[in-house]
Amino acid sequence: MAQKPPACTLKPECVQQLLVCSQEAKKSAYCPYSHFPVGAALLTQEGRIFKGRVSLCRPDWKCSGTSLAHCSLKPLSSSDPPVLASQVAGTTGCNIENACYPLGICAERTAIQKAVSEGYKDFRAIAIASDMQDDFISPCGACRQVMREFGTNWPVYMTKPDGTFIVMTVQELLPSSFGPEDLQKTQ
Amino acid sequence: MAQKPPACTLKPECVQQLLVCSQEAKKSAYCPYSHFPVGAALLTQEGRIFKGRVSLCRPDWKCSGTSLAHCSLKPLSSSDPPVLASQVAGTTGCNIENACYPLGICAERTAIQKAVSEGYKDFRAIAIASDMQDDFISPCGACRQVMREFGTNWPVYMTKPDGTFIVMTVQELLPSSFGPEDLQKTQ
Amino acid sequence: MAQKPPACTLKPECVQQLLVCSQEAKKSAYCPYSHFPVGAALLTQEGRIFKGRVSLCRPDWKCSGTSLAHCSLKPLSSSDPPVLASQVAGTTGCNIENACYPLGICAERTAIQKAVSEGYKDFRAIAIASDMQDDFISPCGACRQVMREFGTNWPVYMTKPDGTFIVMTVQELLPSSFGPEDLQKTQ
Amino acid sequence: MAQKPPACTLKPECVQQLLVCSQEAKKSAYCPYSHFPVGAALLTQEGRIFKGRVSLCRPDWKCSGTSLAHCSLKPLSSSDPPVLASQVAGTTGCNIENACYPLGICAERTAIQKAVSEGYKDFRAIAIASDMQDDFISPCGACRQVMREFGTNWPVYMTKPDGTFIVMTVQELLPSSFGPEDLQKTQ
Numbered sequence A, B, C, D: 001m002a003q004k005p006p007a008c009t010l011k012p013e014c015v016q017q018l019l020v021c022s023q024e025a026k027k028s029a030y031c032p033y034s035h036f037p038v039g040a041a042l043l044t045q046e047g048r049i050f051k052g053r054v055s056l057c058r059p060d061w062k063c064s065g066t067s068l069a070h071c072s073l074k075p076l077s078s079s080d081p082p083v084l085a086s087q088v089a090g091t092t093g094c095n096i097e098n099a100c101y102p103l104g105i106c107a108e109r110t111a112i113q114k115a116v117s118e119g120y121k122d123f124r125a126i127a128i129a130s131d132m133q134d135d136f137i138s139p140c141g142a143c144r145q146v147m148r149e150f151g152t153n154w155p156v157y158m159t160k161p162d163g164t165f166i167v168m169t170v171q172e173l174l175p176s177s178f179g180p181e182d183l184q185k186t187q
Ligand SMILES: [Zn+2]
Pocket: A106, A107, A108, A109, A139, A140, A141, A142, A143, A144, C100
C-alpha cells in the first residue's frame, strides 16, 4: 500500500516561523527537576499559531509580507483575500514537571491538548525546540501516540537552537502503530 | 499544626460563573472511548477565566454588574478601579482520550497545563463539571497531585449539572501528600 | 455515613515484616534521574509477600515463630492448620524511571500491577519505603487512584528508614474519590 | 551509520513458546472498560520466562525437548551443558485499566516493570498478544519508549491469536528516539 505524501509541506519561511514559536514556548517550561526545557508549536489547519489568547504571529515574524495563514496547502494567488485572524488558530506548549516524575507532561502533548480543548483537532504541523546544541530534539513515544490519535500523515519538525531541523511524519515516527480503529477489531 | 483556611473563598456569583465555564468547557471533550465528558475551569490569581484566546467572561455571565476580577481575595471597595482585561487570565480544559487509554488526559490537568504553558502558576480555584446527574464529579488522584504541585491551599469545586457543588481544598483532597520539597530530603 | 474500620489491622510483627520487604524492594529501584529510590511491598488476602518468584518470607523474618500467613483478618486459633505456601501470594515493587520523565512508574503501582498480572486483586495492605530520614514517604495521587480501583478500605503503611510508620486507609488518602462505579452513572 | 542486526534472533520454536506465554498472560488482563485484553511475555538475557514466581516453561511448551534457555544468542553445541533454571528469568504482563482511564497501564510495561523490579534489565525479546483476529497487535508509543530505556536493538514480536507474527526491533518501532543519553546534552 503506497504511503501518501505528507499532507502538508510548509514553505521554508513558515517553518522558520513555527520554529521561532516553539523556541518562544520553551520559555514557559516548568522543569525544576530535569532542568531540560522543551517547547512546542502546533499549527492547525486553520493556519495560525496562537500562544493561548495572544497571537504569536507578530509582525516581525511574518514571512515575506504575508501572514502565516498563507502557509496553506494550496498556494494562495495574489488576488486571494487575506485570511482573517478570527478564522485561524493554533497553540504552543512546554513541558510541565511534577515532584512525582510520572505525573509530568511533555511540551508536545501540552500543545495538542490545548488545541483540542479549544476545539481544534486537525493539525498541519508541529515543531519542537530544546536547548540541546548538537542534537535535534525528538518526541517521546507517548507524544507520538497522542499525535497519532489525530492523524498519521502530518509533519513533525525536530529542531536545534540554531534553527536547523529534520522533519518526519507521525507515521514515520511511529510505524505500525496502534490506533483508534484497532479498538473496534475485537468487537 | 493548624490548617490554614482556604486562601480564597469565592463569592457565590463568582463560583457560579466558574461553574458555567467548566460546563462550557465540557463541550470540547474528546471522549470517544468512555463517552464520559468532563470540563474544568481554572481561575488564576489574576482573576479571569479565558478559554484559550477568547475570554469566557461574557457580559451575560458577569456577576451583579461587576467583572469576575472582583472575585478577589481582598474585597474591592467600590472606589477601586476596575481590573483591566489585559491583567487577568485563566483557562478551561476537557478530557482528551486516546485509543491507548493510559495516554489520555483529564480535564483538570489540561486546564492546569494550559495555564502554566501561558505563564500562570498561581491558582485561585478550579471547578469541574460532568454529566453525572446525581453525583458531584471529583478529580482523580493524578489530577490532585498535579494541582498540589502548585499549592495545597486552594479550593476545588466539584459540581453537578444542576449547578450545585461541594468544595474541598487540594490539601483536603490529597492529605499527607508527597510534594516538591520532599524530593530534596535525601540529598 | 459511618466510615467502616479498616478491613485489616495487621499485627505489629507482621507490619514490621511488610516494612522489611518494602525496604528490600527499594534496592531494585531504577532511578538514575531522581536518585530517589522507593520500594513497596503489597500483601494480598492470601497472606504472603513474594518478590517475584522468590518468597521474601525468609525464616529470619518470620514473626514469633509463625508465618506471615497468620497475619490474617480473623486471628487464627492455635488449632488452625498452617496456611500452605502454595495458597499465598503478594508482590514488591520499586520506582522505574524513564529519560522522558512522565513515562516512569512508582513503586506502589509496580507492586499492584505485578499482583494483578499474576491473578491477585484482593489487597490487605501495602507498605512504602524511601531514603527520607525525617519524613514518612507517602504515595502520590496517581498511586492512590490505582490503589482505589481495587478497594478503598485497606491500609497504607508510610514508613521511615528507622522502621517507624504512619498508617492511613486508601479512603483517608483519597477522600471523595472517583471510582469504577462512577463511570456508569451517565449511562 | 550502519544499523546493527537485532541482538537476538530467536529460533522459531522459542518464538512460539514466547507467544504461548503472551497469550497465557492475556488471561489475567483487568480491562473492564475497554474489553480489550492484551498480554505480553518478556524474555531476559538469562533465558526463561517466568510468570511471577511460577515458571511458565511447562513441560508441554518445551521446544523439541530442549529448554527455552537454549534460545540463546550463540547456538549451543550439543555438548553444551543445559542452562540451569536457577540462572534464568523473565516475566509476563497484562493490561490493567482504571476508572480514570489515563491511570491504566499496558501489558508490555507491566512485564518490563516486573522484570526491572526483580533485578532484570537486559532484555532479549518481548511478545505481545491480543484478541484481534486480523491484525498484529503493536505496542503503543509509551511502551516503545519504556522498551527503549533498556536498549534499542532487541526484537518485538507482534502477534495474532493464530500464532502468526511480525517482528521489528525497538529501534525500528521508535526511530530517531529520545533516550537516556540525550538528557545529559544540555548540561
Ligand atoms: Zn513526550
